[in-house]
Amino acid sequence: MSLVTDLLTFRPLPSDLYLDRMELNMIKKKTIHTLSVYVSNKPGVLARIAQTFSRRGYNIESLVVSTAIDGRFSRMTIGVSGAIEGLGQIIKQVDKLIDVLHCTDHTFDDAVTKEMGLVKISVGSEGRGEALQIAEHFGCKTVDLTDTSIMLQVVGDPAKIDALMGMLQKFRLIEVVRTGKVLMSRGAETT
Amino acid sequence: MADKITIDGGQAIIKCLEAQGVEYIFGYSGGSVIPIFDAMITTPSNIKFVLVRHEQGATHMADGYARATGKPAVVLVTSGPGATNVITGIMTAHMDSVPMICLTGQSVSWMIGKDAFQEADIFDISMPVVKHSYLLKSSNEIPRTIREAFHIATTGRPGPVLIDIPKDMSAGPMTADLNAEMDIPGYKTHEDDQINQEHILAIAEALATSQKPLFLIGHGVMISGAQDALRALVEKIQVPVTTTLLGKGAFPETHELSLGWLGMHGSAYANKAICDCDLLVNIGSRFDDRILGDPAQFCKQATIVHIDIDPSEIGKMIQPDIYCIGDALKVINALDPHVGALNTEDWLKKLDGWKQRYPLKFKRQGGLKMQHVIDEFYKLSEGEAIVVTDVGQHQMWAGQFYKTDKINRFLSSGGAGTMGFGLPAAIGAQFGCPDDLVICFSGDGGFQMTLFELATAALYKLPIKIVILNNHYLGMVRQWQELFYDDRKSGVDLEGNPDFVKLAESYGIKGFNLRRPGDVKRIVKAALDYNEGPCLINCEVEKTDNVFPMVPAGKPIEDMLIDAPKEGSKKLEKPTGST
Numbered sequence: 001m002s003l004v005t006d007l008l009t010f011r012p013l014p015s016d017l018y019l020d021r022m023e024l025n026m027i028k029k030k031t032i033h034t035l036s037v038y039v040s041n042k043p044g045v046l047a048r049i050a051q052t053f054s055r056r057g058y059n060i061e062s063l064v065v066s067t068a069i070d071g072r073f074s075r076m077t078i079g080v081s082g083a084i085e086g087l088g089q090i091i092k093q094v095d096k097l098i099d100v101l102h103c104t105d106h107t108f109d110d111a112v113t114k115e116m117g118l119v120k121i122s123v124g125s126e127g128r129g130e131a132l133q134i135a136e137h138f139g140c141k142t143v144d145l146t147d148t149s150i151m152l153q154v155v156g157d158p159a160k161i162d163a164l165m166g167m168l169q170k171f172r173l174i175e176v177v178r179t180g181k182v183l184m185s186r187g188a189e190t191t
Numbered sequence: 192m193a194d195k196i197t198i199d200g201g202q203a204i205i206k207c208l209e210a211q212g213v214e215y216i217f218g219y220s221g222g223s224v225i226p227i228f229d230a231m232i233t234t235p236s237n238i239k240f241v242l243v244r245h246e247q248g249a250t251h252m253a254d255g256y257a258r259a260t261g262k263p264a265v266v267l268v269t270s271g272p273g274a275t276n277v278i279t280g281i282m283t284a285h286m287d288s289v290p291m292i293c294l295t296g297q298s299v300s301w302m303i304g305k306d307a308f309q310e311a312d313i314f315d316i317s318m319p320v321v322k323h324s325y326l327l328k329s330s331n332e333i334p335r336t337i338r339e340a341f342h343i344a345t346t347g348r349p350g351p352v353l354i355d356i357p358k359d360m361s362a363g364p365m366t367a368d369l370n371a372e373m374d375i376p377g378y379k380t381h382e383d384d385q386i387n388q389e390h391i392l393a394i395a396e397a398l399a400t401s402q403k404p405l406f407l408i409g410h411g412v413m414i415s416g417a418q419d420a421l422r423a424l425v426e427k428i429q430v431p432v433t434t435t436l437l438g439k440g441a442f443p444e445t446h447e448l449s450l451g452w453l454g455m456h457g458s459a460y461a462n463k464a465i466c467d468c469d470l471l472v473n474i475g476s477r478f479d480d481r482i483l484g485d486p487a488q489f490c491k492q493a494t495i496v497h498i499d500i501d502p503s504e505i506g507k508m509i510q511p512d513i514y515c516i517g518d519a520l521k522v523i524n525a526l527d528p529h530v531g532a533l534n535t536e537d538w539l540k541k542l543d544g545w546k547q548r549y550p551l552k553f554k555r556q557g558g559l560k561m562q563h564v565i566d567e568f569y570k571l572s573e574g575e576a577i578v579v580t581d582v583g584q585h586q587m588w589a590g591q592f593y594k595t596d597k598i599n600r601f602l603s604s605g606g607a608g609t610m611g612f613g614l615p616a617a618i619g620a621q622f623g624c625p626d627d628l629v630i631c632f633s634g635d636g637g638f639q640m641t642l643f644e645l646a647t648a649a650l651y652k653l654p655i656k657i658v659i660l661n662n663h664y665l666g667m668v669r670q671w672q673e674l675f676y677d678d679r680k681s682g683v684d685l686e687g688n689p690d691f692v693k694l695a696e697s698y699g700i701k702g703f704n705l706r707r708p709g710d711v712k713r714i715v716k717a718a719l720d721y722n723e724g725p726c727l728i729n730c731e732v733e734k735t736d737n738v739f740p741m742v743p744a745g746k747p748i749e750d751m752l753i754d755a756p757k758e759g760s761k762k763l764e765k766p767t768g769s770t
Contacts, residue, residue: 048318051318089503092505095379095503098378
């Protein structure tokens with residue numbers, strides 16, 4: 001299942017809320033590729049990988065790095081946008097880096113993709129009910145509540161978080177922080 | 192139990208370099224590498240140190256040494272400006288897959304990142320132009336790091352490796368095992384990869400059904416040491432061969448099946464063969480833009496096979512119909528049993544016709560020509576010299592008129608096109624091959640970029656023939672301006688050149704002036720006979736000669752100009768390709 005279909009399935013269509021149709025079409029064209037990279041846990045690895053993408057004009061949209069079970073290694077999940085032509089070659093260039101054990105494109109396989117987001121909206125007593133209703137629908141947790149604001153925590157597919165942001169546009173968004181997506185292959189397949 | 196002998200980091204470095212079989216260190220001292228320079232005195236070893244005159248010179252010497260011998264040399268420079276001065280040389284080696292170990296001094300570790308005196312973040316500055324790099328965190332990392340660095344630099348697709356060494360690491364005690372194990376689980380050389388048999392059979396099938404096959408041979412064949420296997424295969428199946436400029440010598444250029452080198456200034460018959468073949472088998476070349484012209488039009492009538500040890504080269508410039516990843520020698524050996532003699536008689540006859548019709552030539556009338564000088568050196572040295580070039584018109588003519596029959600005998604900055612490469616690379620080559628004749632062809636522009644290394648050549652009495660093909664112009668750019676910019680000469684006139692012979696003499700180097708075509712034979716012979724160290728031959732050549740054939744950058748190869756456009760012919764469009 002590609003991310004293109006994800007976006008089509010989950011994103012609230014058109015609505016004036018979040019995206020206009022033109023922007024949506026742009027997103028459809030601009031597939032965000034999700035790569036998992038398994039690397040030696042050494043200084044400079046991230047710079048080398050980032051450089052490989054930027055040299056060819058690719059933009060890193062999201063990046064999550066954490067230590068693997070074996071502490072000598074780290075896992076990266078990288079969301080990267082740009083022309084599909086050429087990306088395969090860049091993946092091979094990343095794979096070629098001495099500190100990279102493997103770099104795999106999971107965009108078109110059925111891996112589990114999750115992201116967490118925190119969103120703080122400005123809402124007083126009026127509208128709070130509706131906000132909490134939306135939050136409940138998206139399985140959010142309310143992690144902070146004041147007279148004038150609510151902070152929600154949401155976990156899920158990135159498209160689901162996009163959709164939540166869309167629904168919350170009717171309130172004033174004070175701050176949004178997203179972790180970037182992480183990914184794991186299903187069953188016997190390795191990430 | 193023997194007492195543990197304590198050594199410092201610098202001493203450990205020298206011991207580890209010696210264990211790697213290092214013969215030469217080319218370098219320049221400075222504050223942050225004093226402990227390593229001191230260790231060269233306190234630690235007896237067989238390593239010879241060559242003090243250069245500029246750090247860039249050290250890198251090109253190590254580069255020339257490695258290209259001529261196939262073995263890596265070491266560059267040792269100080270921190271800050273010493274380190275930044277090696278970037279051009281590292282990039283030159285990286286572009287042409289040349290192994291090199293570059294040790295840079297660094298501020299003491301607790302001052303890194305605090306703008307210490309002569310501090311430069313060379314680990315990050317060098318990142319895009321190295322195969323790999325290290326910043327030492329402890330003296331005890333020295334043995335493992337040096338071992339890994341040599342392994343990485345020399346295996347798979349070779350390249351430069353940089354090790355940045357904070358002064359406290361080279362000065363401090365080192366207690367680790369000098370034979371420390373490597374720890375590079377992510378490194379894939381692809382040297383020992385199983386050659387994919389399906390791909391081999393597909394290539395054999397393509398060869399068997401081809402009427403007009405052509406081999407395109409790159410530097411990778413030399414790196415792999417596959418030249419003999421290649422020659423045996425080529426002679427068995429009777430397929431014509433063209434090489435890249437860096438592949439010159441991977442297949443003998445005087446062989447009847449050789450078409451010489453192809454590309455922007457390659458032979459007309461090699462380029463015509465590219466446009467007419469029905470199967471192109473590329474072994475160990477990366478389809479550089481100098482040979483493609485317009486990538487979208489390149490060889491589109493033919494089936495394309497790409498054989499390379501670096502998977503990231505497959506499909507980078509040209510999408511092949513069949514590819515095979517692996518070491519060139521292994522692939523050729525795997526392919527050999529599956530192919531027999533091909534019926535290429537008609538195809539070879541056609542190519543011979545083109546060779547007759549479009550030979551590489553020059554006019555002997557008029558003023559002194561670079562080609563004439565090069566051709567004379569070729570004849571009088573019987574094609575046996577190691578030829579080192581700088582970059583520009585003379586480089587192309589050296590490629591055209593000095594035929595190369597053996598590997599590692601034509602050393603030139605191909606990918607990077609680094610002016611100033613010639614003289615120091617020739618010095619490195621002569622250190623590596625003391626018994627060989629080394630001829631350095633330079634232009635007056637490139638020579639002046641690194642001429643200070645005349646001191647190094649003189650000091651070690653290296654018998655290099657330094658040939659300056661002096662047209663008082665940056666000739667290649669002037670050629671473009673003449674052909675594509677209505678002859679508006681901008682920034683190409685090298686007014687103010689010194690008297691090169693006097694300059695040579697001031698270094699204690701023998702100098703010759705060569706001005707008239709009639710003197711070429713006599714002076715070339717005198718230069719070849721001179722054996723008291725280096726000699727410099729300043730050749731005052733025609734100022735405005737142009738290199739042909741020429742494929743204008745970005746144009747399809749079919750648009751090659753075999754000769755100078757006729758007077759009054761249609762004005763040429765400005766090239767769209769890069770440089």
